[in-house]
Amino acid sequence: MSTTRLGMETMVGAARRPRRTAGPLQRREARVGWLWIQPWLIGFLAFTAIPFGAAFVMSLTNWSPAGAEFIGFDNYVRMFTDDPLFWQAIKVTFVFVLLYLPLSIALGLGAAMLMNQKFVGVGVFRTIYYLPSVLSGVAVVVLWSFVFHREFGVVNLALGYLGIPPIPWLQSSFWVIPVIVIMQLWGVGASIIIYLGGLQGIPTELYEAASLDGAGWWRTFRSVTLPMMSPIILLQAVIGLIGTFQIFTQSFALTRGGPDYGSYFLSLYIYDTAFGQLKLGYACALSVALFAIILSLTGLFFAVSRSRVYYAGAKD
Amino acid sequence: MRSLTRTSRRRIAIFATLVVLTAGSILYLGPLGWMISTALKTPDQIYDLPIRWIPDPVDWGNFVELFTEVPFAQYIGNTVVLTALGVLGSITGSSLAAYGFARFRFRGRNALFVVMLSTMMIPVWVTIVPSYVFFGEIGWLDTYLPILVPAFFATPFNTFLLRQFFLSIPQELDEAARIDGAGSVRIFFQIILPLSVPALMMVGLFSFLFFWNDYLGPLIYLQSQELYPLSLGVANFVGTYNQNYPLMMMAAMVSMLPCIALFAIAQKWFMQGIVISGVKG
Known part of the structure; x- marks a missing residue:
């Protein structure tokens, strides 16, 4: 039942294939089927497809409450050639993703491997690590803002015991990104559970065979665990990528993108442009750029991983 | 001899695991402990050094102040309304669509399903500006409608999760009911839904967390303070x-608190949902 294995074919394939010739009964079945999927289809058109298309169209205009004129690709030209804030937002967003994504995979997989052993109390650890991942949003940001408070935060107080002077976590454009990374890694518990499910699905014979062949810990990890887990890791990486590029609340509620635009993610720039300055056309161009980045990186992930991801039971 | 070294090596590995996981647990629970400890202090007590994890005396004044100085009860009430309707909508819309995808054969179904899965890749940021303009045109700004109406239309994640579950229900049950003269509506309500309570619970739980914590939607669509849910209220009041x-x-x-309580009650379902979908993360 687990569909952690990747590939649209495997996700779709479990349902019966449509028949080729359609009699009256099949036609009726088709009609009724179409009726049932309306809740998705209408919502898809109204709240995804049409706004999605509209965003592209609006990105070619200088849409604002005052009116809208078609200006061709001017927004895009301006974005790439004459908008330092855009590049700042790109930089911040990429630095964050490059820090967070590898760390979340390493931490998630590492913790899952530790928990994939038999010992008393393993369930307690699972609960503890999973608990923070049900928490999100503003309350979590408020909580962390006091953990990292310059004077009274527990982190700086603890560092003080070690003789380290207080670090201006939220007052420095250098430290604010690490703080948001840590804040996000707090929610890694859901990935741990996914990796744990994957690890438990690896046949023990593989480990026995590796052990008979005299493989050590690292060799076993490289040659058994990693290949068997690769589809799950890829899926987690892609989902993480899509989500991470959209990160907003964490920075907006923490520092409003500051200090000094140090946590000014692309999402914040889109928000400010659209809802602060009411330059809706330009905001759409920025959001299309965000979409293009996500799309091309997802494609890249799949392309690079094609040779490196192992699908048990996949046909050549 | 060899087996002996092997067991002792295993013991060391387990011991090291316990040390690492315990240290990690302290780091994971630390922030929550810090929050609870600080919440029960008076403003003066935060200056106390060394750190007092258990405040002396424990002060519940903040709890009272929250409801007297700040319209916190109203925020909670609004959040409850938003969350309850959001959860109801998520379960309704996605279970209908999932049933269509799981049990009926029609041309284009698999293609549509792929389209649905692909839409998970579209950032909310791309659709948000046109949606805002659209909701403005039809006069829905500063109401809950832009948040709640879309909730009643199936989302990809929930539909996918439910469809996977519906597929695991034996088709023979439907066929037996059909022979007895049941139509698709009756099969849905009397066979599929009752057998899918765990999956519906999962969708409900995940939706609960989403709507309870949702910040972006209220931030963009709501202006009046009386409509603020907790997320906006807390953010607002942190400023003040x-x-x-x-x-x-x-x-x-x-x-x-409600999220933690829900987790304590329904931890098993959360974890099952994550494993089935393999998507939440």
Whole structure:
């Protein structure tokens, strides 16, 4: 039942294939089927497809409450050639993703491997690590803002015991990104559970065979665990990528993108442009750029991983 | 001899695991402990050094202040309304669509299903500006409608999760009911739904967390203070009371409480849902 294995074919394939010739009964079945999927289809058109298309169209205009004129690709030209804030937002967003994504995979997989052993109390650890991942949003940001408070935060107080002077976590454009990374890694518990499910699905014979062949810990990890887990890791990486590029609340509620635009993610720039300055056309161009980045990186992930991801039971 | 070294090596490995996981647990629970501890202090007590994890005396004044100085009860009420309707909508819309995808054969079904899965890749940021303009045109700004109406239309994640579950219900049950003269509506209500309670629970739980914590939707669509849910209310009030840390921590703690309680009650279902979908993360 687990569909952690990747590939649209495997996700779709479990349902019966449509028949080729359609009699009256099949036609009726088709009609009724179409009726049932309306809740998705209408919502898809109204709240995804049409706004999605509209965003592209609006990105070619200088849409604002005052009116809208078609200006061709001017927004895009301006974005790439004459908008330092855009590049700042790109930089911040990429630095964050490059820090967070590898760390979340390493931490998630590492913790899952530790928990994939038999010992008393393993369930307690699972609960503890999973608990923070049900928490999100503003309350979590408020909580962390006091953990990292310059004077009274527990982190700086603890560092003080070690003789380290207080670090201006939220007052420095250098430290604010690490703080948001840590804040996000707090929610890694859901990935741990996914990796744990994957690890438990690896046949023990593989480990026995590796052990008979005299493989050590690292060799076993490289040659058994990693290949068997690769589809799950890829899926987690892609989902993480899509989500991470959209990160907003964490920075907006923490520092409003500051200090000094140090946590000014692309999402914040889109928000400010659209809802602060009411330059809706330009905001759409920025959001299309965000979409293009996500799309091309997802494609890249799949392309690079094609040779490196192992699908048990996949046909050549 | 060899087996002996092997067991002792295994013992060492387990011991090291316990040490690492315990250290990690302290780091994971630390922030929550810090929040709870601070929430129960008076503003003066945060200056106390060395750190007092258990405040002396424990002060519940912040809890009272939250409901007297700040319209916290109203925030909670609004959040409850939003969350309840959001959860109801998510379960309704996605279970209908999932049934269509799982049990009927029609041309284009698999292609549509792929389209649905692909839409998970579209950032909310791309659709948000046109949606805002559209909701403005039809006069829905500063109401809950832009948040709640879309909730009643199936989302990809929920539909996918439910479809996977429906597929695991034996088709023979439907066929037996059909022979007895049941139509698709009756099969849905009397066979599929009752057998899918675990999956519906999961969708409900995940939707609960989403709507309870949702910030972006309310931030963009709501202006009137009377409509603010907790997320907006807390963010707003952090701006005003930004020196009163114990009160802020109390606000964070109270808004997290339902999520923690839900987790304590339904941990098993959360974890099952994650494993089935393999998507939440």
